[in-house]
Amino acid sequence: MIIINLFNIVSDDFFKPLTSKYKVTYIDCIRLIYNTYKTELSFGVDKVVILAELEHYFDDQSSEDMVFDEDQEVAKDSRTKANAILRRLKDSGWLTYEVSNDYRVKVNLYDYTATMIESFNKIIKNEEMEYQSLVSQIHATLLNKEAYVKPYEYIIKRVIENTEELIVGLKKLNTNIKKYIDAITNEKTAGEIVQDFFLYHRDIGSKAYHRIKTSDNISHFRTSIIENLYNILNDEHIYERAILGYMEIEEVENRIDAEDSLRRKILSIISAFRNYDDIISEIDNKNAKYIGSAVARAKFLLTNTNNAEGKISKILAYLADEFNNDDTLNLNDDVSEDLLEVFNMFPQGFIDNDSLYVVPISKKMSLPEELSATLGISEEERELRKLALQEKNKNRFSRKNINNYVNQLLTDKKAVLASTLPLESKRDLIRVIFISLYGKDKKSKYKTTKTNKIIAINSFRFSDFIIERCK
Template identity: 20%
Template sequence: MDLYEIVPEYLFSVLVSKNKRLYVNSLFVLLDAFKTHLQISKDALVSMLIAALENEIISADLSDEALLENEYSLSGRAHFIVRKLKTNGWITIETESDFIDYVTLPNYSIKIIQTLFDITHISEQENFTYVYSTYSSLKTANENREPFEVYAALCDSVVRTEQLVKNLKSVYHGITAYNQQLLDLINVNTVLNLHYDRFRQEIAEKILRPLKIRDSVPKYKRPIEIFLKSWLVDDDLLNALADFSFHNGKYDSVEQCHEDIKKKIYYIIDTYEHLERDYINVIDQKNRAYTRATTQKIDYLLNSDQSVKGNLISVMKAISEEETAEAVLEMIQDSFELYELGYLSEESLYDRKKAVRHERVYDVKIEDESEELSVKARAAAIKLLNSKYSQRNVQAYVEKLFDGRSEVRSTEVDVADDEAYIMTMLAVAYAGDRESGYTIEIDESSVKKGRYEIPDIIFRKKVRS
């Protein structure tokens, strides 16, 4: 369908007119009214415009506009703005049964205004949590295995994965755009504003930082793949999902539903498998290059300052260097009168350090420890391991951690002292033993427990057949 079969031809004319800023801000007032009210009367919208944009409305140059006779006052100008938005297709006005004019927004108008608002209000954009949301919905669905919940989670995960890739591409192109803007800047303050006030808020804090910490791909990628691969090998679940999709009219046959479900699963798995290589690593490289370019730009602008202050700094630097001092002084002696300046402070007076004669100290010979002592030390260490920290005691310690459960995470373990810390670490060491009654899974992250830091470990009790 052609765009202008949906959108009025002159819709965007207000955005390129002489008073474009006034009209854009008026659209934002309209969007705020839409978010807070179900019905918006024309008079209420006029009052909102006056309250929010009074000075802009008064100072606006409307000489080129066809104002009506009653539209020259403040209220009249606000009524003109409403009439202008209606004429260009941003709003429609309908009179209800109570004889009050109400403003309504077409669907395309809401979407366009929201997009303009998001561009100019960076801090109010949604947090970047697509990875965790995908993991959370898949985990919940995997626990219940109900066809409706699994299918809904799968479809939601596909959408969020697509949004993730879309946002990563947007980040890449956004960094490139900031890099291009950097080339045209000639003021240090403008460069700092671009980097700290805009780039950090829009890119670094909103997307890159969460992607490395809260919404970490390496952290959640493996569980996501495990959930999806377990569904692929579960024929009963796949059949149930295909039947559910077919009965909801998604496709004409169950076979097409089967193919669509597998396609969705493979898409998510393949995307996360190559996400770091194809997107995140490339963006990191781009980000480092931009940061380096920003630093170099600031350094260049600071050192190439052509103002009086900048020239004085350059002269002082040249004078302070022995190789150029004499030549520079000859060049400027007719223009400047330079004097050597010194000062006396309390730190200028001091007592000269007196030399102290030290007596010669002879080396003390330390005899090598006897072989008998080494044997006794090893025996004592083995005895300690076989008693207090024996495998049986470690097994009992882990059983106590389970406390009737089949699984426990290190975040739930109370590591109060050195003994608990040593037992936890020995539990990891003994986990691979055939006689061990449990298995472990170690995450890449770590857990802070008081003054101790231990890996993020999941202890699972073995099921005896």
């Protein structure tokens, strides 16, 4: 395998502008220069045109002087800043100058510079991949009988490129879901978690993930794609022409090496489509994990604030914030001995209904003692505790309880607005939040659709949404 050193192609100082204190300015100017070439036949534009564009850019920016550390040059006005940036991009290997026959200086971008800027633009725009388009292109290419005259040039090469782009897109989606899962563990309020959930649903849940599971379902084409790839391998005449095309395009002189390399590439495509279900399964699991984490985290923050556990958590969080904000603060500063004893840790060696103590399993054999008649609880008390537990379960914001609540709402209606629900207390608002959260899950018996209207009722403010029964 031939390993190509990137810095045999680009300058050693190529990335220097992107690590300087003016890296944001450099990125803006690089993209501006690239956009100037869109109406040209090549990556070459008169220097005066480029300088005018850069000068206009600096006119709209801060008027502060730019001080370049490498040579202590100070650029005060927009014209000087434009010249300084252009000169340093040239010295770093991003562009070069060319003098035409009429002695006009043109600014030319290197080919690798254009490739780099295109990557920057894709990252900044964060455009969603059209999975259906890629798969249909692969499928259509393999079905084009006329293209089999030159199978590698017209078919295999394009299929390899599109398949690699498809798999990279799926891996990006997988990674983006993980990013949202990691964000849930950060220190966020319940409101921020709910807001993140809606952003997730807008950016991933309702777009990329939804399309993969519905219209962009690769399984519709997978069998045909794999079958046609095997036909290429098994047809001696087609595969022979493909080998010759591979040797010419990829500049491989040894025929045996070319044949082995081409076969590995085709088999890797087949393997990628066979393993598609594994990637989707992992994406499904992460999507379910994110929704579960969001619901559990929001539920914890909304319901565990007034009980003993919630109060202790708030005290500990407050102490942690105080210590993080002041390194010189000591836990024992200006605290009485009586207060310190409250936080002493001690072993718990007794057992009652609320005990955390775990009874050890004895390995010794002994005769069981007769139980006292006073142990246990009466049937009346048992029934009371059972009723209390049932009542507690009824008041939980579980998926089952929320589904039952919504089912009652929609008994004689097709849909209702969230703003029409009771909103007298904090508990009512929490119920609305969980109705919205569970409505995004396919396991629920209803669905929610967000509207653009902001509702303010009894000091509660939220985006209204429609609740309707699943068909």
